Amino acid sequence: MKKINVGILFGGKSAEHEVSIQSARNIFKALDKNKYQSLLIGIDKNGRWLFYDQASFLLHSEQVSLRKFSKAVKEIALVPQSQGKILNVSGLASKKSIDVVFPILHGPFGEDGTIQGLLKLANVPFVGAGVLSSAVGMDKDIMKRLWREAGLPICKFLVFKNKESINYKQVVKNLGLPFFVKPANLGSSVGISKVSNQSQFTKAVKIAWQYDNKIIIEENITGREIECAILGNEDLKASVPGEVKPSHDFYSYEAKYIDEHGATLIIPAKLSKNVIKKIQDLSVKAFKVLDTEGLGRVDLFLKNNGEIVLNEINTMPGFTVISMYARLWQASGLSYDKLIDNLIQLAISRFKKEQKLKTTYL
Numbered sequence: 001m002k003k004i005n006v007g008i009l010f011g012g013k014s015a016e017h018e019v020s021i022q023s024a025r026n027i028f029k030a031l032d033k034n035k036y037q038s039l040l041i042g043i044d045k046n047g048r049w050l051f052y053d054q055a056s057f058l059l060h061s062e063q064v065s066l067r068k069f070s071k072a073v074k075e076i077a078l079v080p081q082s083q084g085k086i087l088n089v090s091g092l093a094s095k096k097s098i099d100v101v102f103p104i105l106h107g108p109f110g111e112d113g114t115i116q117g118l119l120k121l122a123n124v125p126f127v128g129a130g131v132l133s134s135a136v137g138m139d140k141d142i143m144k145r146l147w148r149e150a151g152l153p154i155c156k157f158l159v160f161k162n163k164e165s166i167n168y169k170q171v172v173k174n175l176g177l178p179f180f181v182k183p184a185n186l187g188s189s190v191g192i193s194k195v196s197n198q199s200q201f202t203k204a205v206k207i208a209w210q211y212d213n214k215i216i217i218e219e220n221i222t223g224r225e226i227e228c229a230i231l232g233n234e235d236l237k238a239s240v241p242g243e244v245k246p247s248h249d250f251y252s253y254e255a256k257y258i259d260e261h262g263a264t265l266i267i268p269a270k271l272s273k274n275v276i277k278k279i280q281d282l283s284v285k286a287f288k289v290l291d292t293e294g295l296g297r298v299d300l301f302l303k304n305n306g307e308i309v310l311n312e313i314n315t316m317p318g319f320t321v322i323s324m325y326a327r328l329w330q331a332s333g334l335s336y337d338k339l340i341d342n343l344i345q346l347a348i349s350r351f352k353k354e355q356k357l358k359t360t361y362l
């Protein structure tokens, strides 16, 4: 049987660059070598695409501090309409073309539809949400408005654009205290502040404007943070939910990536059958409303009165073996290796379906 060439696209211009490298290593190791062959493409922090040989990629794989790019071989580019040909900037990089891409990239330039658009132009199947859903899932304002339009529960929020002045008293009147100030398009809690007074507000707004021309201010939801993994294109499966218990004031960048004891993941979350079902149903709906395909991690709040509120979707969540998404599937009876295999097959079948569509009128 001819092996399927999987292009693993990792790194990227993102706060989660290092997480992505670790995810890529785990995916690389999990791929069934009888069925798949990996082509490793690293994107450095400047956005350059670099072609890796497997040996240099696996170097230092266990040492956290060395999880950065080792020797790259050559700079490459992906050719439009080429069915996955990769070009060395001074010639063809590989005799092999890519049959399917696993873009294990997070945040802007990875999870926001930009890479997905490039892969579409290259006419190559890829894992995960398409252009529209990736972009919408990245924008907390558009995402929440679509959920609201579908009648799904979300928090109260206000949106501001292009450094317009924001009246603190007006925000407090609308949302109460404390509240959250966030750049609309980002992830990893970068640029997010919890605000309890006017001076924190001034600082928070200044920080958020540094990262985006649109900011969202949300009422504070008090409750447990629950996450549910979704898998599938049309026929969707929801995992058992998990819980994140941050030891910080909220699940900040520090709690996620810097402080080793920043948060505890409880998998599966301790919840009644009835609540689990509600969370799974809501997560599937939230995924569908945004036209997401392949995979997504839906994050929600469970309030003390039992109400469930959607927080966000992550269309390309972290994929290290200790990441929530993969662990939720493990706890639901799907191993890491099988999960990766499923995701690649879902990408290929979506692509085949799209290829059947007419592209011309006559």
Ligand SMILES: Nc1ncnc2c1ncn2[C@@H]1O[C@H](COP(=O)(O)OP(=O)(O)O)[C@@H](O)[C@H]1O
Pocket (backbone or CB within 6 Å): 155, 180, 182, 186, 187, 188, 189, 190, 192, 218, 219, 220, 221, 222, 225, 246, 250, 251, 252, 299, 311, 312
């Ligand atoms: N409206 C809110 N109410 C309570 N906590 C919030 C709210 N919004 C965000 N948080 C806290 O901030 C964290 C990061 O916010 P989130 O919107 O998930 O951004 P990111 O996309 O960066 O993960 C959440 O995991 C939660 O701990």
Ligand SMILES: [Mg+2]
Pocket (backbone or CB within 6 Å): 188, 299, 312
């Ligand atoms: Mg989040």
